[in-house]
Amino acid sequence: MNALCRLATWAAFAAIPTLATAEGEKDVLSIGGSVTEIIYALGQGDRLIARDTTSSYPAEAETLPDVGYMRALSPEGVLAVAPGLIISEDGAGPPETIAVLEAADIPFVTVPDVYSTEGIVDKIMTVGAALDVEAEAVALASDVSLKMQRAAEVASARAGSNPKRVMFILSTQGGRIMASGRNTAASGVIALAGGVNAVTAFEGYKPISDEAVSAAAPDVILMMDRSGDHSLDDAALFAMPAIATTPAAQTQSVVRMNGLYLLGFGPRTADAALDLTAALYGG
Numbered sequence: 001m002n003a004l005c006r007l008a009t010w011a012a013f014a015a016i017p018t019l020a021t022a023e024g025e026k027d028v029l030s031i032g033g034s035v036t037e038i039i040y041a042l043g044q045g046d047r048l049i050a051r052d053t054t055s056s057y058p059a060e061a062e063t064l065p066d067v068g069y070m071r072a073l074s075p076e077g078v079l080a081v082a083p084g085l086i087i088s089e090d091g092a093g094p095p096e097t098i099a100v101l102e103a104a105d106i107p108f109v110t111v112p113d114v115y116s117t118e119g120i121v122d123k124i125m126t127v128g129a130a131l132d133v134e135a136e137a138v139a140l141a142s143d144v145s146l147k148m149q150r151a152a153e154v155a156s157a158r159a160g161s162n163p164k165r166v167m168f169i170l171s172t173q174g175g176r177i178m179a180s181g182r183n184t185a186a187s188g189v190i191a192l193a194g195g196v197n198a199v200t201a202f203e204g205y206k207p208i209s210d211e212a213v214s215a216a217a218p219d220v221i222l223m224m225d226r227s228g229d230h231s232l233d234d235a236a237l238f239a240m241p242a243i244a245t246t247p248a249a250q251t252q253s254v255v256r257m258n259g260l261y262l263l264g265f266g267p268r269t270a271d272a273a274l275d276l277t278a279a280l281y282g283g
Helices: 003-014 033-041 059-063 075-079 095-103 117-130 134-159 185-192 210-216 234-239 247-251 259-263 269-281
Strands: 028-031 048-051 085-089 108-111 165-171 177-180 205-208 220-224 254-257
Touching: 028 033, 033 048, 033 059, 033 085, 033 117, 033 259, 075 095, 085 117, 095 108, 108 117, 117 134, 134 185, 134 269, 165 185, 165 210, 177 210, 185 259, 185 269, 205 210, 220 259, 220 269, 234 254, 254 259, 254 269, 259 269
Parallel strands: 028 048, 028 085, 085 108, 165 220, 220 254
Antiparallel strands: 165 177, 177 205
């Protein structure tokens, strides 16, 4: 089912009156950067009482209490903010923490994480339904869908018949390259931007051998714009033996973007895809 069909289905449900109660309207905990962005984009940011570490946009989200990293939550940290509703990206954990929260009878809504336009529409509508603002969600999802369509048209025109091979590198700690394979946010945004994921031998993010990097022959290296222990400047990157033999090294082609912006698959993804397209193909 494409994005337009999904929207039509969601819009039909949104037309059904619901009874939103005053209780719990301002005690929402958001887990996952894209979920938090959607809540603010729906005009519901004032209902948030806390967020997780990945929720860094918009700026006002960072003023909220932080319950920790979404994949390493503690029951105590979450329960301390006394949420009346938890809305979470898929993949929050660990499982033991989620089990404790479910046992505490706190409403827990899991938002699917699919790396496509349809996936973003489903995210928006799921969050909208959880907050009883389905009509606002339909409007936001419609706007996002149109922007995604335009971004795809631009990417297709720029890439033409010779799309760039792009390798997303998650980390290079200890001299080992961890790259993105299939079915990841990185692979999804590369495709949206008119590129081709250079690594397809596995799913997810995994360490990759020097030989496999050379065989992938990326035209461009894509990375998150990081600082501190995870940072690696261009000279050090292209001096790595695995990278030095690639076309990307020959042209010194590396693109660095904010991680949440690039990989969040939320309301800003069309803009991120357009920015990546421009970085890959110019313009």
